[in-house]
Amino acid sequence: MKITGVRIHHPAGLLRLCTDGELEGWCVGLTPDISRNLVEHMAPVIIDQSPFDRERLWQELARRDRQRHTALRGFIDIALWDLVAKAAAIPVFRYINGFRNHCPVYKRGAGISPDEILEEAQQARNDGYKGYKVATPLPEETMVPLIHHLRETVGDDFYLMLDGRGQLTIADAIKMGRALDETGYYWFDRPRMAIDTTGGKQVADELDTPITAEVTTPLEASQVMSTQSADHIKTGTPYSGGITDILKIARCAEAFGAFCHLDGPGACDGFAHGHLLGAIKNSPFFEWTDHDNPSSIIKNPLQVVEGHIQIPSGPGLGMDIDPDALDDQTAEIIST
């Protein structure tokens, strides 16, 4: 099988890897400027190549990372996995190495005020989610009481997390982290940028609650792990690359006994992260958020049922694309 072309539908955001056979590899979530860049700079690497030579193509695409957005090749990589698993008529997670066919889910919050956050967390708990993450930046003097209040509101048997978005001072991170230690939060996302290895290490050493650092490459993951500047790794498609990248990052973290958390639904409205979670052990949750714009061309979007997602069991990523919706949402095709 050879890849013969790349066609990207807009505004649907669907990338189609076309082949000399009947099968196509798909990825959803592209923007027009990303698509033009991808077709110009990345697509020439894969045209006329076999999708089964994925690692070689990955190495060649990764060499072009400098001055380009990693997401460009991330979309291609995801579509390549979709294509080869379709050819084998098995789901991507089992093509990689199946670990589980369903995965627990927590809700990433979108509330702005403390009251909204408390209400949202309570609602998430009532809806069956396994946990809730505070993702709103609030000043330390507001956040510390909220951390306590939130734990009192939802009770002890519900996972809680806090996201610092890499924007906290070291002093604030430690103050908030102490509140997390006292109230048993599961982890503290991104108190510092990953590049701050000394500050990250200081926070990680001070706190009992594990902290994460957000990385975009396997090399960054190995540096975070070997400097112990974070306890867990945070990453995700498409900005860290594709399924291949995340597998490498997760395997690095696994060797250090660390979790590798995936950020939000990622590319393909959660299908890529779903399959990754189906294939790796050291990632406890799918991070659900319902304020992103879901793609209307996927007929079988992921559903949270009793706090779990089922990992799609169809061939490839298992995305069922609605041809009529795609027609409606195709004003422009950017192609090779």
Next chain:
Amino acid sequence: MQIKDVKCYISRGEPEIRKESVMDRGNMELVPPGITGIFTHTHGFGNPPVAGAEFIGETEEPTYNLMIRLITDGDLDAYAVYAKGFNVKELEWQAKAFLARYAHMLIGIDAFDREFIWQRFWMAQRFMYTGRQLLDTIDRMLWDLAGRHVRMPIYKLLGACRERVPAYCNVGGRTIDDLVANAVKRVDEEGFIGCKDHSYRGVKGNTEMAFKLREALGDDIFLFHDPVESYTYEEAVKIGRVMEKCNYTWIEEPLQDYDIMGLKKLCATLDLPVLTLEWIGAIGGQPYNTAPYLALQAADIVRQRGIGITGEIKQAHLAESFGVQVHGGTPNVILAVGNDPVFEAFMGLRPRPPEEELDCRGTLVVENGYMEIAWSDRPVVEPDWDDVASKAEMVI
């Protein structure tokens, strides 16, 4: 494709004459015992006595294979030879142990849920003291099944990185001159891109060997030195400097793998890359025990001893995240990663079989200085299980 049942077949193999002997260790008694004269494993074994070190059976005896078959609800089953021996009764009890202890950990699981099975048997290593072979065999038979399912060799399923890699050979000899002559002959006649010694001649002997090899082979041949953990730290620095002068590619296991601080210091001291972790990896633990060596920079290149295909991929990806190479992977994994660039052809040459003998499992080919996997999309001829059962000594 779910695993529904496990069956064990004990079948007759080719008759063999039993033989136990001690490997001849050449002139190891002449090896200088290190700088300090302290007893080290450099010279600690001695040579076997001339007489009485060999036991050879008088007649051929029948051999038996124990094959494990994981029966699925799909078209294909997973299977592999799990044990061999001269005694049916012994194999029968190995089969019964497998069925009693491990079969229930496989039945009902999807045959493509290799990661789940790998993680489960990884933990079983500790809780049931299984050792590494059980997981290694099961993981490889499941990958073999997946390859036959997609009708491609495993490296294509993993995502091929290249179609062939350069290959080197191992050379030895009773004397340094023997070893050098052997190296010249094999490189010239068999086309290998380089050669590796396993020489325990100490700094003095191995210095002489290195200069003679480089002179005899010229500048374009790759040289690798593997003293099999036989130096002290000081000796390793001395021989490392010699190997740097002779443009060696790496030094392999200069110190014991356990000596993490010595390895860290040696990696920092030498320009010559230090390859390590073959022995610790052989016991088990990769990739988890590799992580601290990489974090502490106590290895420049790490030996590939991941358990099963799954474990090897984990080990290669961990090393890649540090920008570090691995060495010694299974051919299918070597061809699927970017950081295992040269093949150790310990089996010697393997000429390419005729096209009509190739199938989708692939056949190892070593010739013209390269390793590759020759394959076609022809399905593998599957065992006729009724026939296997009817000819078997025992089906359990």
